[in-house]
Amino acid sequence: MMMPGEKARDFKGTTRKLLEYMRPYWWTTILVLLFAIGSTVFTIVGPKLMGTATNKLVEGIMAKVARAGGIDFTAIGRILIWLAVLYGVSTLLGYIQGYLMSGVAMKISYNLRERIAAKIDRLPLKYFDRTTHGEVLSRVTNDVDTVSNTLNQSLSQIVSSVALLLGIVVMMLTISWLMTLAAVLVLPLSMMLIMLIVKQSQRFFKTQQAYLGHINGHVEEMYSGHLVMKAFNGEARSVAIFEELNRELYRSGWKSQFLSGLMMPLMGFVGNLGYVVVSLIGGLLAVSGKILIGDILAFIQYVRQFNHPIQQVANIANVLQSTMAAAERVFAFLDEEEEIAEPEDAVCPAQLRGAVQFSNVHFGYVPGKTIIHDFSVVIKPGQKVAIVGPTGAGKTTLVKLLMRFYELNSGSITIDGVDVTQMTRNDLRAQIGMVLQDTWLFNGSIRENVRFGRPDADDTAVVEAAQAAYADHFVHTLPHGYDMELNEEANNISQGQKQLLTIARAVLKDPSILILDEATSSVDTRTEVLIQKAMARLMHGRTSFIIAHRLSTIRDADLILVMRDGDIVEQGRHEALLAAGGFYAELYNSQFEG
Numbered sequence: 001m002m003m004p005g006e007k008a009r010d011f012k013g014t015t016r017k018l019l020e021y022m023r024p025y026w027w028t029t030i031l032v033l034l035f036a037i038g039s040t041v042f043t044i045v046g047p048k049l050m051g052t053a054t055n056k057l058v059e060g061i062m063a064k065v066a067r068a069g070g071i072d073f074t075a076i077g078r079i080l081i082w083l084a085v086l087y088g089v090s091t092l093l094g095y096i097q098g099y100l101m102s103g104v105a106m107k108i109s110y111n112l113r114e115r116i117a118a119k120i121d122r123l124p125l126k127y128f129d130r131t132t133h134g135e136v137l138s139r140v141t142n143d144v145d146t147v148s149n150t151l152n153q154s155l156s157q158i159v160s161s162v163a164l165l166l167g168i169v170v171m172m173l174t175i176s177w178l179m180t181l182a183a184v185l186v187l188p189l190s191m192m193l194i195m196l197i198v199k200q201s202q203r204f205f206k207t208q209q210a211y212l213g214h215i216n217g218h219v220e221e222m223y224s225g226h227l228v229m230k231a232f233n234g235e236a237r238s239v240a241i242f243e244e245l246n247r248e249l250y251r252s253g254w255k256s257q258f259l260s261g262l263m264m265p266l267m268g269f270v271g272n273l274g275y276v277v278v279s280l281i282g283g284l285l286a287v288s289g290k291i292l293i294g295d296i297l298a299f300i301q302y303v304r305q306f307n308h309p310i311q312q313v314a315n316i317a318n319v320l321q322s323t324m325a326a327a328e329r330v331f332a333f334l335d336e337e338e339e340i341a342e343p344e345d346a347v348c349p350a351q352l353r354g355a356v357q358f359s360n361v362h363f364g365y366v367p368g369k370t371i372i373h374d375f376s377v378v379i380k381p382g383q384k385v386a387i388v389g390p391t392g393a394g395k396t397t398l399v400k401l402l403m404r405f406y407e408l409n410s411g412s413i414t415i416d417g418v419d420v421t422q423m424t425r426n427d428l429r430a431q432i433g434m435v436l437q438d439t440w441l442f443n444g445s446i447r448e449n450v451r452f453g454r455p456d457a458d459d460t461a462v463v464e465a466a467q468a469a470y471a472d473h474f475v476h477t478l479p480h481g482y483d484m485e486l487n488e489e490a491n492n493i494s495q496g497q498k499q500l501l502t503i504a505r506a507v508l509k510d511p512s513i514l515i516l517d518e519a520t521s522s523v524d525t526r527t528e529v530l531i532q533k534a535m536a537r538l539m540h541g542r543t544s545f546i547i548a549h550r551l552s553t554i555r556d557a558d559l560i561l562v563m564r565d566g567d568i569v570e571q572g573r574h575e576a577l578l579a580a581g582g583f584y585a586e587l588y589n590s591q592f593e594g
Contacts, residue, residue, distance in 0.1 A: 014327045014331065021112065022104070025104045025108070029104055031100060032097045032101045032156055033097075035094075035100070036093075036094075036097045036160045038089075039093035039097065039160065040164045041163070041167060042087070042090035043087070043090050044168060044305075045086055045171075047302055048174075050298060051175075051297055051301075053079040053080060053294070055294030057076060101151070101152055101155065104151065108147075108148065109144055109147070113140060113144055116144070116330070117140075123339070124339045126406065132221060133217065135214065135216065139333050143326035143329050147326055154323075162313075165309045168309075171298075172302050172303075172306070175298060176299065179282055179299055182274065182278050183274050183277075183302075183306055186274040190270050193270070197260065197262055197263055201256045204253075204256035207252035208322070209326050211252060214249075215242070215249060218241060218242055218245055219242070256322075271306075274303065275300075278300070278303050279300070282296045282299060339425075342425065347427075348423070348424070349416065349423070351512060352431045353543075354379075354382060355379065355416050355417070356415055357379065358375050358412075359411055359413070360375075360410065360412075361401065361410075361412075362374060363397065363409050371566045372394045372398070372567075373566045376411075379559065382541050383559055384558045385560075385561065386545075386557035386560045387547050387548075388560060389563035393563040393565065394566045395517075395563055399434070399547065401413060402432070404429075431511055431512045433514050435516050436517045440502070441490040441501060443485070443488045443490075445483050446482050446484050446486065449505065450465060450508060453465070454510070459482075462504075463482070465505070468507045468537070469500050469501075469503040469507050471501055471503070503531065507538055512542060512543070514539055514542050514543070515545045516544065516546045516547065518547055518548060550591070551584075551587060551588045554574070556574070557573070557574065559571060559572070560574060562582075562587075
């Protein structure tokens with residue numbers, strides 16, 4: 001199951017993309033692989049030396065029994081010393097390759113998360129309109145961790161397993177080609193079983209990763225909106241949705257784990273068959289005197305080791321399926337369509353006067369469904385413009401277009417005669433202050449939240465902005481005042497207090513253009529009067545856009561735009577619009593009916 005906009009990517013394509021991300025660390029990775037091979041080679045030689053020592057011991061015992069000599073402890077001791085050195089070097093090389101590979105895996109993980117974070121900044125808002133926050137977080141955390149863990153643990157294991165397999169075959173050939181042939185005959189059967197199981201289980205691993213993201217999204221949404229959910233008795237519905245998602249995750253997870261879990265028992269069964277055949281042939285060769293006992297012991301150890309890398313590859317194949325599914329999701333996210341690139345010769349105005357013009361603007365959130373039709377208006381510098389209309393008329397959409405949160409379908413928006421598409425988004429938004437109906441405060445002190453409007457502001461400027469927004473009084477009533485820490489949901493202060501702090505943030509920014517989207521919707525009537533006075537001072541000399549449902553609050557606006565179904569149906573001052581007796585008069589008078 002894939003998210004909307006997610007591109008299908010085959011196993012080869014995902015692997016190729018992952019190798020591209022590893023390119024800056026090729027030399028380190030090659031060094032890691034060489035250490036892994038070196039560690040494996042030293043391990044391979046061990047059983048051969050043990051077999052030689054055993055042969056020396058058996059020869060000595062037989063000579064002593066025949067009274068023709070004794071046990072050569074010097075030669076055996078020399079072999080054991082070499083054996084200890086080999087295993088010591090093997091352990092050291094294994095430690096070094098593990099240390100280096102951990103660094104490579106963490107750097108790749110760091111770079112992936114860094115690119116995802118940068119990608120989030122470049123994605124248009126329409127992507128987040130159709131993707132849950134939990135789904136995005138799942139790719140940053142779960143999927144990147146899966147890729148990182150596989151690189152850290154499995155990459156060197158794959159090389160070690162292959163090197164071990166080849167090395168063991170060579171060492172077995174030096175002992176007996178007949179016994180080697182019997183051991184190697186199980187290899188094609190093992191590979192066939194692995195390929196069959198991988199092919200069947202891969203699609204379930206993809207579904208498992210997708211539903212893991214869906215569950216994260218659902219839990220994140222329910223947690224952030226738990227008050228609303230409880231208020232509307234939505235617990236049962238939420239649990240039902242979670243259970244359905246969890247059931248699908250269980251089904252795909254169970255099937256993928258069951259199929260991949262079959263590998264180890266099947267490999268063990270096939271390996272034991274080969275082990276039995278080798279034991280029988282070895283016994284016959286020993287009876288006929290064609291092979292020594294020490295060589296048989298060494299060969300049996302090699303057979304045991306021969307099965308181990310095959311089982312390890314089978315186990316790694318299980319992990320790789322999950323990794324490829326996770327990598328697909330990460331790369332699909334990184335390949336998502338981005339915002340239109342900034343112009344190379346961007347205009348960077350030092351200070352905007354605030355002359356705004358909308359010319360023949362057409363826009364729709366969904367292709368083919370236009371919600372703003374041929375919108376045109378000219379706004380002079382310093383004008384106080386109110387935008388009114390019923391819900392869904394396109395009021396908030398207009399200011400989002402002005403801020404370039406979305407791109408126009410056609411038409412243009414200019415500020416001081418410069419098209420907004422000729423400015424960088426950062427330069428444009430640096431000149432605009434915005435207070436939204438939906439307040440947003442982050443986990444941190446009140447001082448830091450107000451300073452978010454202008455990071456270089458000192459404490460005095462922060463306090464003055466709070467005083468101008470009539471927030472200073474309530475701040476002093478809170479524990480620790482401006483140093484009080486707001487929690488993640490900022491629900492340890494009231495909604496009205498949060499609104500005052502967002503207004504203080506806009507005051508501190510001191511923008512050229514001000515946008516107020518129902519900025520006083522969450523405060524009481526008395527506070528609203530004070531806010532209106534503060535806003536009047538703040539809006540003086542600035543072009544201001546005010547979106548309001550309570551029309552009594554915008555009676556002194558220089559220009560009122562009345563919107564209906566994406567079009568301006570009326571415009572003018574309050575008194576003139578009332579006298580005209582049109583749609584505005586109908587909206588205004590409806591506030592006092594009943």
